[in-house]
Amino acid sequence: MTYEDLGYNTTLEKYKNEQNLNSFLLGRIVLEHKDRYTIKTPDNEFDGELIGKLRFTVQDRYDLPAVGDWVAFSEYDETKALIHAIYPRKSIIERQAVGKSGHIQIIATNIDYGLIVQSANRDFNLNRLERYLTICNASNVNPIIVISKVDLISNEELSFILNQINKRIKEVPVITVNNQENGYNALQSVIQKGKTYCLLGSSGVGKSTLLNNLAGSQQMKTAQISTAVNKGKHVTTHRELIVLNSGGILIDNPGMREIGITDTAIGLETTFETIVEYAQNCKFKNCTHIHEKGCAVLQGVTDGFIDEAAYQNFQKMEKEKLHFESDLQESKKKAKKFGKMVKNFKKQRGDTKY
CATH class of the missing domain: 2.40.50.140 (Nucleic acid-binding proteins)
Structure with a gap:
């Protein structure tokens, strides 16, 4: 090596x-x-x-x-x-820290490609897919959509899923994998030597199985989906970087049930490019695209040029972003206030080295 x-x-x-x-x-x-x-x-x-x-x-x-x-x-x-x-980072994949307002959680750094994994038989969700795309786009990471477990559904069901993706998501590679012989060949072919790939997805979508197949060995434990609640079990408990025999570098992640958006406008603009293009023709520059007369975005939804579900998802993530920005500013104010208090305390006790 x-x-x-x-x-x-x-x-x-x-x-x-x-x-x-x-x-x-x-x-x-x-x-x-x-x-x-x-x-x-x-x-x-x-x-x-x-x-x-x-x-x-x-x-x-x-x-x-x-x-x-x-x-x-x-x-x-x-x-x-x-x-x-x-060393300086060329990219940072992050999300809102769960249960901590105004805080971020770094998922991984120096990533070239984000492998967004969703299982065809139970996990597929376009809104969640757009969330992962927004995180990748905000981080300057190239997204690749991976639909796993396609051997567990019919060809008609797979065609329906792929058509849904193509309708709402443009110019993002989509690769299907399965646990049959040669089921990972298409994914293997895109792995490049010296490039770093980060696995993104919920628990139970097959990320650990995918890693084991790419590595050619049992790197991570795998588990069955819970039949009681139909949810994936957390097999991976930490982030870990693994060098593959093929030369690529893969970072595995614990499954994420919450994918909070941070203050990353560029990510939203890239993911929802069609909505942003229509917004340029709105009557008012500060249009919220919710109720204003002369809103080109709302007209685009009415005319069927903008997918209504995508529009609703965009609005939801935009509100999350604004809320996060507000929480972040409040956290900074508290930190600044605490810093001044510590500084004054040291000054009062005669500590000149503060």
Whole structure:
């Protein structure tokens, strides 16, 4: 294995030289667990943690390593490591943190392609598919739709699903896979050496089975769908980066039942390009596309040029985005207020080093 097999490129090499990081070892985060990180090099794996300076200057989640990151580190005690710097990220896939208003959760970094997996027999949902597309588009990640378990439905049912996708989603590759012989050949053919792919989807859609087939070995446990509630079981419990024999790099994820949209207008504009194009012809620049007279978007829905379900989904995600932006601003105000309080406290006690 080489650094190129892990996704290393000339941009990262240039940064290393410019920042004088040549004295440090180089590796990629393949596993994250609280404040501990598994760092992979072509020859070894290290159990890493942040140096004190980095740990005490953290301001938000973006300042901490995530699966997919490249880091500069030093080795101690054979397989232990101290992380000194995080290399710049070319992409970040994120969502709203579950149960935490105004907070984000980083799913993975430095991703080239997002494999959006939905199962044909139980999980297929166009609205959810558009949510994943919005996350990918906002992150500058190329989406690929993967419909799994197509051997469990009829050809007529599969045709119906593909027609639904083609009607609402344009210019995004769609690949079908099944657990029969050669059922993953089409997906295998798009995996490129040195490129990083992130699996996105709910529990039970077959992400772990897909990973095992691409890897050619049992990398992840698999489980049956719960017959009691018809929901997938959480087999994957953490994010992990795996280098495939074919040369590609795959990041597996726990299933996501909630896919909250962050403050990413570009993602919505790319996913709902038709709606945005119609919005340019609205009578008012600040049109909400809900009730205004002269709204080109509403007229497009009425005339059948804009899919009504897509329009409703767009409105729902737009409201989520605005709500997240409001929560984010409130969180920043509270953090700023707390910072001033700490600073004043140190000043009052005579601590000049604040």
